[in-house]
Amino acid sequence: MRIVVTGGAGFIGSHFVRTVLEQGYPGMGGGRVTGDAVVVLDAFTYAGRIENLDPVRDDPRLRVERGDIRDPQRVTEVLTGADLVVHCAAETHVDRSITGAADFVTTNVVGTQVLLQAALDLGVGRFVHVSTDEVYGSIEDGSWAETEPLEPNSPYSAAKAGSDLLVRSYHRTHGLDTVITRCSNNYGPHQFPEKVVPLFVTRLLLGRTVPLYGDGGNVRDWLHVDDHCRGIALAAATGRPGEIYNIGGGTELSNRELTGRLLAAVGAGEEMIERVPDRKGHDRRYAVDWSKIRDELGYAPRVPFEEGLASTVAWYRENRDWWEALQR
Known part of the structure; x- marks a missing residue:
């Protein structure tokens, strides 16, 4: 099996x-994959870093290709x-999508269409599209099932919703074998320090304050990247063609609660919180119903949040050379 991983x-x-090469995923060849088994296609913009692949760079089953998904020939x-x-x-x-939406539209929508057309033309066996719970918008109570309408509220989530609809259309119109996954907020090592967990951790490690939006009451469900990737692998291996699967972590926290846990993890006090004006169009709460992937594919999150957060903070503490040059 040859797997192309964009981004x-x-x-x-x-x-x-790293996981598919080091450990394998059930149904995806496991440790038995040989030859040119995993191909990375990445444009290596600010968030794509070759250092993230260092543990497997010398694996003969890995091939790394630089390229833009908006380039049909590449x-x-x-x-x-x-x-x-x-x-x-x-x-x-x-935040970047609010100040400049053009790259989000061209990369997320046009880039996805280019990939879908190439997959169709080349007879690729399956196309797994990794999306986000943000396409559903904001929900006051309960949780979104995969059948809920899409009501994105930021340029980023609108662009992702557009890409989701293109994936659906290529399945319905052309019969391309597609699966869409929609995850809740990810955290873990190697996350670029613009997202809240690595941003706050790295700033606190440098003795800087952390910016908390508005009243801090916005709620997110937290999902460790290892659980997310295992969910993606399950969808790739055994998901039904044309289906959508929500992948959740099962830990809902307000931004204020998350900030408190991060402060405690690095031994900082509340004086390190800097209140800042709320983000434009800031969704109040996200929550996905992940019973479908649980019942159909056997998914359940395995990384307890406290354990995952502690190991994430430890990774940033022990790998300052990875992120210190990125701080402005």
Whole structure:
């Protein structure tokens, strides 16, 4: 089996690549994959870093290709011979999408269409599209099932919703074997320090204050990247063609509660919190119903939040050379 992972040098993609090569995933060849088994396609923009692949860089089963998913010729070259595409490449930071949406539209929407067309033309066996719970919008109570309408509220989530709909259309119109996954908020090692967990941890380790939006009452469900990637692998191996699977972590926290836990983890006090104006269009609460992937594919999160958060903080503390140069 040859797997192409787009965005495979980013946070989620690189974790998937490292795990599939070092440990294997059930139904995806496991440790028995040989030859040119995993191909990374990454544009190596600010968040895609070759260092994320250092543990497997010398593995003969890995091939790393630089390329933009918006480039049809380059995409065709890389996808030729692929059995499975795991599409992680995307512009993902909400704040950046608010100040400049163009790259989010072209990368997330146009780039996904280019990949889908190449997968169709080349006869790729399966296309797994890694999406986000943010496409559903905000929910006051309960949780979103996969059948809920899409009501994105930021340019980022709108672009991801557009890519989701394109994936659906290629399945319904052309019969391409596609699966969409929608995850809750990820955390873990190797995450670029613009997202809240690594941003707060690295700032606190440098003795800087952390910016807390508004009243801090916005609620998110937290999912360790290892659990997320295992969910992606299950969807890739045994998900039903054309289906959508929510992947949740099972730990809901307000941003204020999360900040308190991060302060405690690095031994800092509340004086390190800097209150800042709320983000434009800030969704109040996200929550996904992940019973479908549990019942159909046997998924359940395995990393307890306290354990995962502690190991994440420890990773940033022990790998300052990875992130200190990124601090402005």
